[in-house]
Amino acid sequence: RHIFDEGAESLIVGAGQHGLLELSDEAAGFFLSQECVVRIMTTPEAIAAWNQAAGKTIAMFHVTC
Secondary structure (H helix, E strand, O other): OOOOOOOOOEEEEEEOOOOOOOOOHHHHHHHHHOOOEEEEEOHHHHHHHHHHOOOOEEEEEEOOO
């Protein structure tokens, strides 16, 4: 909820170098209820996706591993 912007259509999640970070069921349910598509990928892939993103897209990047 803290990263959600009203009207966001998609969320890109950088799940770390090896893609180990997971979205909680509560968070997944929240974004689903907001009709916001969640895309989880490794952080390098997420950075590339963010740079190509169109529309109302938000992102968060896990960068410690």
